[in-house]
Amino acid sequence: MSDDARILLVDDEIGIIKLLEITLRKEHFIHIITATTKEQALQALQEYDFDIILLDVMLPDGDGFTLCSAIRQLTTVPILFISARSSDFDKLTGLSVGGDDYITKPFNPLEVVARIRAILRRQRVYEKPAALPVPKSYEYGAFTFIPDEAVLTVGGETVEATAKELELLHFFCKHPNRVFTIPHIYESVWGEDVFGEEKTVTIHIAKLRKKLGDNTKKPSILVNLRGIGYKFIPPNGNPS
Structure with missing residues (x-):
């Protein structure tokens, strides 16, 4: 699973890049492209397709939040923030601009590997071809979601969503009208026990609400x- 995954590692600290490169290669991730600036990262995105991006927040020619927003204009590839900025505000900002997860420095490099594997495992669920000529879909009056094609339409218009947002939506669609705790949701969608990651779940749900057209102040769907x-x-009955 690891050998063919292409990773973009963006960090201006050479020591961090070397540590992650050594650890990732030991864990059989061999296709690694590195960048130390925002400009280099955007250039790499023009030249290669990536399976996941590891992104620092503090870069010499800009910040990772702005870069993440720019990347989201180009691709829905999963983005894992790795930063020394550990405040709740920074974490919320990272998730709100399109990040899929957020790890603070100092970190255990093996935890980074575990997060990468969990993200890639779920990402590839949406890359598998449909087993049937017509993939199963969840069709509601408000929106239609086709998991096997990773397509979400709201009001007849296709809505861009990250892989993690679609995984979260798929989880809810498979379990309608059931109540789940935040740790249960995190473990089911992110693939690991929750350790202070409640905001990851709440931010992704808030983003989903907006994309589904749910009333953010008085939601009726999520x-x-x-x-x-x-x-x-x-909304409006059961899926087809």
Whole structure:
């Protein structure tokens, strides 16, 4: 699984790049492109297709948040922030501009590898060809979602969404009208136990609400039950 994954590693600290490169190669990730500036990262994206991007926030010619927004104009490739900026505000910003996950420095490089594998494992679910000529879809009055094609349409218009957002939506569509705690959602979608990652779930749900046209102040599709968790209420009946 690891050998053919192409990784873009963006960080201006050479020591961090070398540490991650050594660890990733030991774990059989051999296709690694590195960049130390925003400009180099954007150039690499023009030359290669990547399976995942590891992105620092503080870069010499700009910040990773701005770069993430620019990348999201080009591709929905998963983005994992790795930064010394550890405040809740920074984490929320990283997730809101399109990041799929956020790890703070100092970090255990093997944790980074575990996160990469979890993201790639779920990403490839959406890259597999459909087993049937007509893939199963979830069709509601408000939106249509075809998991095998990674296509989400709202009001007849195709809506761009990251792989992680689609995985989260797929999880809810498979379990309508059931209440799930945040740790359960995180473990089911991100593939690991939750350790202070509640905001990762809440930010992705907030982004999904906007894309589904759900009322963000009084949601009726992705509903929050205070102190309990979240529930997906299918709009206008059952999927086909």
